Amino acid sequence: MKIGVISLGCDKNRVDSEKMLFRLSEKGHTFTSDENEAEVIVINTCGFIESAKTEAIDEILNALEYKSKNGAKVIVTGCLSQRYQNELASSLPEVDMFFGTGDYDMLCDYLDSGNADEKEVFKCRDKFVSGRVLTTPYHYAYLKIADGCSNKCTYCAIPNIRGAYRSEKIEDLTSEAKKLADDGVKELILVAQDTTRYGIDLYGEKRLIGLLDELSKLDFKIIRLMYLEPEMLDDELIDYIASNEKIAKYCDVPLQHISDRLLKMMNRHTTKASTLELIEKLKRRSIKIRSSFIVGFPTETEEDFKELYRFIETSKLDFAGFFEYSAEEGTPAEKIKDKVKPSVIARRCRALKKLQEKVLAEKCKSYVGQTLNVVYDGIDYDRQCFYGRTSFQMPDIDNLVYFESSVPLSVGEFYDVEITDTDSIDLIGRVK
Numbered sequence: 001m002k003i004g005v006i007s008l009g010c011d012k013n014r015v016d017s018e019k020m021l022f023r024l025s026e027k028g029h030t031f032t033s034d035e036n037e038a039e040v041i042v043i044n045t046c047g048f049i050e051s052a053k054t055e056a057i058d059e060i061l062n063a064l065e066y067k068s069k070n071g072a073k074v075i076v077t078g079c080l081s082q083r084y085q086n087e088l089a090s091s092l093p094e095v096d097m098f099f100g101t102g103d104y105d106m107l108c109d110y111l112d113s114g115n116a117d118e119k120e121v122f123k124c125r126d127k128f129v130s131g132r133v134l135t136t137p138y139h140y141a142y143l144k145i146a147d148g149c150s151n152k153c154t155y156c157a158i159p160n161i162r163g164a165y166r167s168e169k170i171e172d173l174t175s176e177a178k179k180l181a182d183d184g185v186k187e188l189i190l191v192a193q194d195t196t197r198y199g200i201d202l203y204g205e206k207r208l209i210g211l212l213d214e215l216s217k218l219d220f221k222i223i224r225l226m227y228l229e230p231e232m233l234d235d236e237l238i239d240y241i242a243s244n245e246k247i248a249k250y251c252d253v254p255l256q257h258i259s260d261r262l263l264k265m266m267n268r269h270t271t272k273a274s275t276l277e278l279i280e281k282l283k284r285r286s287i288k289i290r291s292s293f294i295v296g297f298p299t300e301t302e303e304d305f306k307e308l309y310r311f312i313e314t315s316k317l318d319f320a321g322f323f324e325y326s327a328e329e330g331t332p333a334e335k336i337k338d339k340v341k342p343s344v345i346a347r348r349c350r351a352l353k354k355l356q357e358k359v360l361a362e363k364c365k366s367y368v369g370q371t372l373n374v375v376y377d378g379i380d381y382d383r384q385c386f387y388g389r390t391s392f393q394m395p396d397i398d399n400l401v402y403f404e405s406s407v408p409l410s411v412g413e414f415y416d417v418e419i420t421d422t423d424s425i426d427l428i429g430r431v432k
Contacts (some may be wrong), residue, residue: 004038009046021133047080130176139412197234296345298336
């Protein structure tokens with residue numbers, strides 16, 4: 001069949017989509033980006049926060065419009081489907097089939113036979129497959145090392161959607177990574193809901209460093225670590241990141257807040273003091289820091305907000321994202337009555353984003369005159385120049401390096417770029 005696939009949500013969901021594409025291609029199916037040509041439209045959804053749910057519903061409704069025109073089957077998979085299976089089936093009966101987060105093998109069987117055991121849907125856990133159809137540029141790829149989460153943060157629905165934390169085997173991940181390296185991937189980005197807990201469920205102890213030892217033997221230039229929980233980012237791991245030349249000197253550490261009272265209500269296992277100590281350790285080893293924060297968690301006072309504002313102002317994190325609190329069904333935080341007004345949350349979020357832009361702009365100025373090693377990602381035709389990233393810039397979410405060159409360049413290769421100027425939060429330079 002000719003299949004159109006729409007993948008929504010996070011990079012972990014992207015990996016699920018890429019493995020789904022591989023499964024489908026192995027069954028002889030082909031793909032199209034033209035919904036008018038598609039015999040089947042598969043939407044792999046996110047259902048984490050309200051904005052993601054709205055986006056997913058909009059995509060489903062768009063797909064159903066195409067179904068009404070050309071008769072294409074519409075299949076919904078992923079987190080939204082897993083989380084709201086009964087509600088979706090009732091409100092969107094035009095959808096041909098709903099599958100959950102571990103039903104991609106069953107999806108393939110359904111397309112072959114036209115049948116599915118509806119008693120087993122949403123209960124499956126797919127067998128591990130190492131094959132992928134990359135949807136990223138060929139020179140970088142994500143490696144999902146675990147699924148689910150067992151941290152039980154009070155605001156988060158992921159444990160309810162994807163279940164308890166489940167690590168993949170080191171040998172399976174190494175095999176998958178080798179195929180990616182053999183296909184030309186230069187930058188491997190490790191993701192999970194919590195990468196620092198890798199291996200505890202499977203081996204009875206943390207095994208992230210052991211996994212990194214094996215991945216470092218492969219032909220990658222950069223191995224990047226995302227979603228490192230702060231209480232698990234210990235001295236041993238910091239030393240390893242700093243000393244392993246293949247590991248990007250960049251840590252994504254979701255801090256969520258700085259108020260001790262709110263951190264406790266969120267069931268975060270950190271304090272303001274431990275956070276400040278961790279940041280100092282990372283900076284001392286020249287490791288760049290990206291973090292994320294929830295703004296407007298229930299009972300957040302103006303003083304709590306000011307405390308977070310002062311922290312962002314003084315800690316000068318390299319990158320930070322701020323997200324308006326979304327009350328998620330079935331989470332303990334949903335039951336907290338003292339909610340912050342949406343208008344107040346929006347105001348606070350805007351102020352923090354503006355402040356972080358100022359911090360980033362100042363950091364960018366400090367690179368002027370330096371030479372940085374930059375991967376060439378593509379061409380910005382509006383600017384009439386190339387763009388790329390250093391090892392301390394994550395694809396899609398961090399700022400960029402825009403540069404010129406008097407010599408031919410190849411996408412995915414690394415070049416020494418002299419930084420000559422900045423454009424607010426981006427760097428500008430030329431190949432030396």
